[in-house]
Amino acid sequence: MAQERSINTRQALIRAAFRLFGEKGFAATSTREIAAAADTNVASIPYHFGSKAGLKMACADIIIDHMTALRQTQSQQDLPDLVQSAETTFEAMFLRQAYTLLSLKEAEPMIRFLFREAHERSDVFDHIYQNLFRPLFEFLLGHWVEAIGAEPHVAELEETRITLFSIISQIAYFRIAQPIVARHMKWQGYSREETLAILSVLQINIRALIAAHRNAS
Numbered sequence: 001m002a003q004e005r006s007i008n009t010r011q012a013l014i015r016a017a018f019r020l021f022g023e024k025g026f027a028a029t030s031t032r033e034i035a036a037a038a039d040t041n042v043a044s045i046p047y048h049f050g051s052k053a054g055l056k057m058a059c060a061d062i063i064i065d066h067m068t069a070l071r072q073t074q075s076q077q078d079l080p081d082l083v084q085s086a087e088t089t090f091e092a093m094f095l096r097q098a099y100t101l102l103s104l105k106e107a108e109p110m111i112r113f114l115f116r117e118a119h120e121r122s123d124v125f126d127h128i129y130q131n132l133f134r135p136l137f138e139f140l141l142g143h144w145v146e147a148i149g150a151e152p153h154v155a156e157l158e159e160t161r162i163t164l165f166s167i168i169s170q171i172a173y174f175r176i177a178q179p180i181v182a183r184h185m186k187w188q189g190y191s192r193e194e195t196l197a198i199l200s201v202l203q204i205n206i207r208a209l210i211a212a213h214r215n216a217s
Contacts, residue, residue: 022112
């Protein structure tokens with residue numbers, strides 16, 4: 001029972017930290033605010049995380065671990081048909097990442113936290129970049145070059161990397177601007193049906209881009 005309470009307290013502190021750090025920033029958020037939002041006492045923060053900075057780094061690790069686990073363990077049975085019927089490995093991985101991000105209910109406070117850290121160029125953002133975004137980008141880059149039938153050295157070209165960022169930005173917009181998209185489309189959020197509607201358009205875009213780059217090579 002005591003262990004369960006400890007786990008619940010730790011999770012509550014992380015949820016509160018994601019929200020408050022994302023909304024107010026690290027410096028402007030006090031440990032008392034975090035503890036109050038988590039319905040616990042201030043001493044719980046040093047007990048579980050060592051310090052407020054330790055709590056922020058724990059939030060970063062949650063993002064890394066969660067996204068890595070989803071990417072590595074998600075079974076084919078959990079994925080929609082359009083992902084399973086992808087024509088290239090790149091298309092499958094791209095749609096898989098899109099499905100994961102658009103389906104993630106707890107993504108909004110994580111995204112706010114992440115972009116504030118990115119804007120501040122903090123050590124936490126560098127930690128997330130080195131352990132999540134950089135390896136993921138290089139992984140997708142290799143599959144993009146393979147999908148368009150190019151030689152491996154093409155991956156080093158600036159144009160190739162910008163092209164990949166432009167493709168990834170499609171997912172980023174639908175995730176970051178979810179309130180705008182949902183309001184304009186008269187959606188309540190992203191249900192499974194609405195997520196699949198977005199994925200079907202992304203799939204068309206991906207196939208068109210792959211075809212265009214194959215023809216140009």
